[in-house]
Amino acid sequence: MILTVFTPIYNRADFLNDIYKSLKEQTVKDFEWLIVDDGSSDNCENVLSDIVSKHNDSFSIRFYKKPNGGKHTAINIGVREAEGELFLILDSDDSLPPNSISTIIHEYKDISKDNSICGVSGLMAHHDGTLIGSGYPVNGLIASSLDLRYKYNVTGDLIEVFKTKVLREYPFPEIQGERFCPEALVWNRIARKYKLKCFNEVVYYRDYLDGGLTDNIIKIRMKSPIASMMCYSELNKLKIPFKQKLKAAINYWRFRFCLNTRHNLSYISFIWIWVIPFSYLMHINDLKTIKRND
Numbered sequence: 180m181i182l183t184v185f186t187p188i189y190n191r192a193d194f195l196n197d198i199y200k201s202l203k204e205q206t207v208k209d210f211e212w213l214i215v216d217d218g219s220s221d222n223c224e225n226v227l228s229d230i231v232s233k234h235n236d237s238f239s240i241r242f243y244k245k246p247n248g249g250k251h252t253a254i255n256i257g258v259r260e261a262e263g264e265l266f267l268i269l270d271s272d273d274s275l276p277p278n279s280i281s282t283i284i285h286e287y288k289d290i291s292k293d294n295s296i297c298g299v300s301g302l303m304a305h306h307d308g309t310l311i312g313s314g315y316p317v318n319g320l321i322a323s324s325l326d327l328r329y330k331y332n333v334t335g336d337l338i339e340v341f342k343t344k345v346l347r348e349y350p351f352p353e354i355q356g357e358r359f360c361p362e363a364l365v366w367n368r369i370a371r372k373y374k375l376k377c378f379n380e381v382v383y384y385r386d387y388l389d390g391g392l393t394d395n396i397i398k399i400r401m402k403s404p405i406a407s408m409m410c411y412s413e414l415n416k417l418k419i420p421f422k423q424k425l426k427a428a429i430n431y432w433r434f435r436f437c438l439n440t441r442h443n444l445s446y447i448s449f450i451w452i453w454v455i456p457f458s459y460l461m462h463i464n465d466l467k468t469i470k471r472n473d
Contacts, residue, residue: 180209180210180211180262180263180264181209181210181263181264181265181284181287182209182210182211182263182264182265182266182267182280182283182284182340183210183211183213183257183261183262183263183265183266183267183343184202184210184211184212184213184267184269184275184280185213185214185215185254185257185258185261185266185267185268185269186198186212186213186214186215186268186269186270186271187214187215187217187250187253187254187257187268187270187271188214188215188216188217188219188223188271189216189217189218189219189247189250189271190219190220190221190223191219191221191223191271191272192219192221192222192223192225192226194271194272195223195226195227195230195271196226196230197274198269198271198273198274199212199230200274201274201275201276201277201384202236202238202275203236204277205238205275205277205278205279205280205281206277206278206280206281207280207281207284208236208237208238208280209238209280209284210238210263210280211238211239211240211241211261211262211263212238212239212240212241213241213242213243213257213260213261214227214240214241214242214243215242215243215244215245215253215254215256215257216242216243216244216245216253217245217247217248217249217250217252217253218244218245218246218247218248224242224244227242241260243256243260247358248353248358249357249358249359249360249403250359251351251353251359251360251362251406252351252353252358254268254351255350255351255353258343258346258347258350259347261343263343264287264291264342264343264344265283265287265298265299265340265341265342265343266340266341266342266343266346267283267338267340269383270385272385272386273383273384273385273386274306274384275382275383275384276381276382276383276384278382279382279383282301282378282380282382283299283301283340283382286299286301286376286378287299287340287376289376290376295373295374296321296373296374296375296376297341297342297345297369297372297373297374297375298339298340298341298342298345298375298376299339299340299375299376299377299378300324300327300337300338300339300340300375300376300377300378301337301338301340301377301378301379301380301381301382301383302314302315302337302338302378302379302380302381302382302383303335303336303337303338303381303383303384303385304381304383304384304385305384305385305386306384306385306386308381310335310381311335311336311385312333312334312335312336312337313332313333313334313335314333314379315327315331315333315377315378315379316331316333318377318378318379319376319377319378320376320377321374321375321376321377322374322375322377323370323371323373323374323375324337324339324366324367324369324370324375325367325370325371325417325419326370326374327375327377329419329420329423336385338382338383339366339375341369345369345373346365346369348369349365349368349369350365351364351365352364352406352409354403354405354406357402357403357404357405357406358402358403359399359400359402359403359406359407360403360406360410361400361406361407361410363410363414364406364409364410364413367410367413367414367417368413371417397465397468397469398469400434401434401437401465401469402437404434404435404437404438405438405444405445407430407434408431408434408435408438408444408445409445411427411428411430411431411434411447412427412431412445412446412447413445414427415427415428415431415447415448415451416447416448425454427447428447428451428454429454429457429458429461430458430461431447431451431458432451432454432455432458432459433458433459433461433462433465434462435458436458436459436462437462
């Protein structure tokens with residue numbers, strides 16, 4: 180099997196039939212749909228059971244349920260259980276255009292045996308067709324995700340489809356008491372060793388809904404400061420432009436103020452200690468914003 184389409188869900192029952200519809204409309208069916216329910220309290224399980232009972236298409240559907248631990252813990256289970264060579268994360272409120280899987284498999288074929296390339300990366304758009312971000316400067320570009328951002332100045336969300344065996348090399352850290360880990364932490368670790376093949380075709384539809392991770396990202400990061408600090412600490416140490424190192428240092432200390440323990444902390448160089456006043460001001464502003472919105 181070429182591809183695992185993986186959907187982590189948490190209280191998103193209303194969107195499952197839309198995802199299923201977009202998968203049934205795929206022009207190529209050499210994939211499985213793997214779902215991990217991260218402890219939902221709505222009727223996700225009932226909706227999925229209904230979908231499975233009526234399913235008569237050629238792709239398989241598998242479903243797992245686990246206690247709530249955060250999207251990253253669901254991804255770890257998905258990667259472990261996946262049967263596809265490639266692993267595509269399809270979030271519960273998103274969908275795929277009909278030619279998505281066909282395009283991904285086509286782009287993957289010529290790099291499938293290249294051990295220096297970890298997968299393929301295409302473009303995202305809103306459901307109305309509006310492109311998200313800048314796109315790639317050259318179709319077929321081979322580059323790490325870090326070079327895409329900091330060398331080629333590619334902006335906006337991208338859809339990365341990784342080789343499953345590569346994701347198994349880089350599981351998400353699971354920190355006791357935290358239910359969020361930035362995907363960038365793992366994607367950046369992968370980028371130190373591997374590159375992606377990039378193509379300028381839309382293979383993923385996304386809209387940013389109220390109440391999702393993107394909408395509440397600061398509050399979510401404040402509740403998971405260790406993982407957030409780990410991400411910014413590692414980013415700060417990479418060979419990236421000074422401006423990005425500065426932002427990473429400020430954000431590192433910004434979320435350090437949310438932590439009341441020294442539990443196995445990631446550190447950044449003491450030369451960045453001068454940014455602490457700026458970080459503290461951002462932390463105070465975060466607290467005020469959250470209080471105002473609650």
